Amino acid sequence: MRIILIAIFSAVILSGCGFVGFPGVYRIGIEQGNVVTQEMVDQLKPGMTRRQVRFVLGTPLIEDSFNGDRWDYRYVFSRGDQQILDNRLTVYFEGDTLARFDSKLPPSVASDEANTAETQITEN
Numbered sequence: 001m002r003i004i005l006i007a008i009f010s011a012v013i014l015s016g017c018g019f020v021g022f023p024g025v026y027r028i029g030i031e032q033g034n035v036v037t038q039e040m041v042d043q044l045k046p047g048m049t050r051r052q053v054r055f056v057l058g059t060p061l062i063e064d065s066f067n068g069d070r071w072d073y074r075y076v077f078s079r080g081d082q083q084i085l086d087n088r089l090t091v092y093f094e095g096d097t098l099a100r101f102d103s104k105l106p107p108s109v110a111s112d113e114a115n116t117a118e119t120q121i122t123e124n
Contacts, residue, residue, distance in 0.1 A: 033061050035075055041103050044056060044057075044101055046098055061074050069093040069095075072089070075088075086104075
């Protein structure tokens with residue numbers, strides 16, 4: 001009876017270690033999906049063909065089999081349980097040409113400087 005209680009107690013104690021985590025344990029960074037930069041998105045122009053979009057962005061992570069006019073590019077970087085970066089880009093086509101795209105990328109430094117310059121010009 002004593003051995004069974006010790007085994008149960010040990011199992012409960014050891015299972016609790018998974019919730020707390022061990023301090024100082026290195027957790028590797030995990031990258032999944034397509035790396036899409038703001039410079040790549042800046043090259044997208046309405047009217048581009050599918051082939052041109054594929055050349056600029058690469059092969060999409062998800063080609064929807066139910067909607068052939070939509071490509072999804074997603075990039076996720078996480079370390080352990082912590083999601084550090086989540087970028088999404090959805091490209092919509094009408095026929096063979098690019099109609100529009102939705103991006104969840106932060107604006108690039110160059111576009112911030114251009115917006116600041118435009119604001120200063122309009123204020124003067």
